[in-house]
Amino acid sequence: MKNDKIPKLERILEKPIKVFGKQLKIIRVILIAGAGILYTGMLFNETHSYTPLVFLILLLILLGISAFLMFKRILYFGKYNLECSSAGDVYLTQLQGICPKCKGSLKIVKKDNTKKILCDKNDTHIWNLKEK
Numbered sequence: 487m488k489n490d491k492i493p494k495l496e497r498i499l500e501k502p503i504k505v506f507g508k509q510l511k512i513i514r515v516i517l518i519a520g521a522g523i524l525y526t527g528m529l530f531n532e533t534h535s536y537t538p539l540v541f542l543i544l545l546l547i548l549l550g551i552s553a554f555l556m557f558k559r560i561l562y563f564g565k566y567n568l569e570c571s572s573a574g575d576v577y578l579t580q581l582q583g584i585c586p587k588c589k590g591s592l593k594i595v596k597k598d599n600t601k602k603i604l605c606d607k608n609d610t611h612i613w614n615l616k617e618k
């Protein structure tokens with residue numbers, strides 16, 4: 487099992503994420519989230535109301551996800567992935583592969599905090615996903 491070749495996953499979907507017809511750039515998301523954090527942080531400091539605090543937390547999450555995506559280049563969630571190109575463009579992608587053992591279809595799952603490639607027909611057909 488350990489010496490098995492890792493099956494190849496193919497990109498079957500690659501959709502650039504666009505906002506108002508413009509390609510979404512990861513660095514813009516980070517800058518906007520950063521500016522928003524400063525703004526809502528100041529608002530919270532002045533008003534002590536919870537509305538800016540909620541936005542502040544959401545923006546922190548957005549900033550965290552964007553920074554993670556920028557470093558990791560790919561984020562897996564369910565069937566789809568978010569990928570970030572070296573130019574910083576954000577894409578929605580979907581990977582698909584065929585199980586080399588039984589021709590079942592492969593998907594990416596998270597198990598014990600690591601990502602694995604799992605066959606949908608037999609759950610002993612499992613590989614570690616190599617991340618860059």
Ligand SMILES: [Zn+2]
Pocket residue numbers: 585586587588589590605606607608611
């Ligand atoms: Zn299989």
